[in-house]
Amino acid sequence: MKPLTFDAISDGDRLPEVVRTVDQETFWKFAAASFDYNPVHCDPEWVKTARPFTLTTTVGHGMMTGAFMSSVVTQWMLPTVLKIRKASVKFTFPVLPGWTITSRGLVAEKHVLAPGKNFVVITVKAENQDGMVVGLAEYEVEFPD
Amino acid sequence: MDEQQVRKYFRTEKQLQFRTDFFDAAEDYEVWEEIDFANVQEIEGENTFEIKEEDVLFFAEAALDTNPLVRDPEVARRSTYGELFVHPVFITSIIFWCVGEKGRGNWIRTPGARNPGQSCVIHEYLRIGETIHIKMKPHDRFIKRGKYHLQYKVDLYNQHDVLKVETITTLILPKDREGIRRFLAGERGVDD
Numbered sequence: 573m574k575p576l577t578f579d580a581i582s583d584g585d586r587l588p589e590v591v592r593t594v595d596q597e598t599f600w601k602f603a604a605a606s607f608d609y610n611p612v613h614c615d616p617e618w619v620k621t622a623r624p625f626t627l628t629t630t631v632g633h634g635m636m637t638g639a640f641m642s643s644v645v646t647q648w649m650l651p652t653v654l655k656i657r658k659a660s661v662k663f664t665f666p667v668l669p670g671w672t673i674t675s676r677g678l679v680a681e682k683h684v685l686a687p688g689k690n691f692v693v694i695t696v697k698a699e700n701q702d703g704m705v706v707g708l709a710e711y712e713v714e715f716p717d
Numbered sequence: 718m719d720e721q722q723v724r725k726y727f728r729t730e731k732q733l734q735f736r737t738d739f740f741d742a743a744e745d746y747e748v749w750e751e752i753d754f755a756n757v758q759e760i761e762g763e764n765t766f767e768i769k770e771e772d773v774l775f776f777a778e779a780a781l782d783t784n785p786l787v788r789d790p791e792v793a794r795r796s797t798y799g800e801l802f803v804h805p806v807f808i809t810s811i812i813f814w815c816v817g818e819k820g821r822g823n824w825i826r827t828p829g830a831r832n833p834g835q836s837c838v839i840h841e842y843l844r845i846g847e848t849i850h851i852k853m854k855p856h857d858r859f860i861k862r863g864k865y866h867l868q869y870k871v872d873l874y875n876q877h878d879v880l881k882v883e884t885i886t887t888l889i890l891p892k893d894r895e896g897i898r899r900f901l902a903g904e905r906g907v908d909d
Binding site: 603610618646647662 | 718719723727732735739775776779781783786787802805806809810826827828831832835837838842900906
């Protein structure tokens with residue numbers, strides 16, 4: 573696979589999308605991975621009455637959605653190891669069991685500075701199977717010399 | 718929570734050690750309205766996190782990532798990077814582990830807490846073999862559309878005190894202890 577180079581990238585380029593289908597087992601396994609055992613993700617019985625999101629089902633971890641969105645960037649860049657130097661994510665709707673989440677990214681800005689300082693801004697949008705936006709993210713990715 | 722549902726996935730040493738019951742010490746969790754912003758102090762987390770290959774591999778698998786540099790140690794060792802690439806969101810695992818149960822910052826364990834979004838600045842990628850400790854301090858506290866947000870600045874350092882990652886860690890919480898008690902009782906602990 574050819575290394576990713578700054579010159580080969582244009583603003584507006586679309587990154588390959590990342591598609592993930594989730595269920596309650598996904599949430600339990602992510603809890604074990606992240607050490608986030610908040611019952612809103614892990615306890616279907618508790619959430620029926622506690623309803624932090626007003627929903628009566630569990631929801632996926634926000635950082636699970638965050639992981640899907642950041643995978644758009646790492647999937648695109650690896651094996652070239654660029655420097656993701658800033659990341660910000662916003663979760664706009666909780667992800668329910670059984671949903672399929674598609675994360676799509678594009679090169680929103682290309683900052684042409686100098687070798688070793690050039691960077692791009694990648695924006696990522698995550699949507700469920702019905703087109704509902706569940707997450708938005710922005711990453712600054714720096715290119716080495 | 719039926720703990721067996723998560724225990725069936727346990728493969729790492731840390732998973733066996735970590736307390737999964739977020740209800741147990743909840744009466745002692747820090748509360749939104751009680752955080753002291755008049756005398757902000759930076760504090761260390763309760764625990765340190767030695768990054769092991771098993772931790773990194775499990776996280777990548779649970780995040781459903783399929784990239785071989787994140788999932789396959791042999792492929793990763795043969796790459797120009799030379800080792801497994803630690804998933805960027807692995808920061809979450811480190812923060813929950815390092816905050817611990819009884820220490821400051823334990824509000825992140827509040828049952829019913831909601832995640833509106835997060836941000837970070839990455840100075841260096843995390844690497845297997847590093848031991849991470851965190852320093853944290855209250856950053857902001859605000860009400861937005863009726864929801865009570867709390868933010869801490871949580872910075873991750875390695876064993877040589879090299880700053881690896883800076884984060885602004887944010888959650889929407891119950892306003893007070895009464896809200897936490899309602900969640901513990903299985904009732905809605907917020908009014909938004």
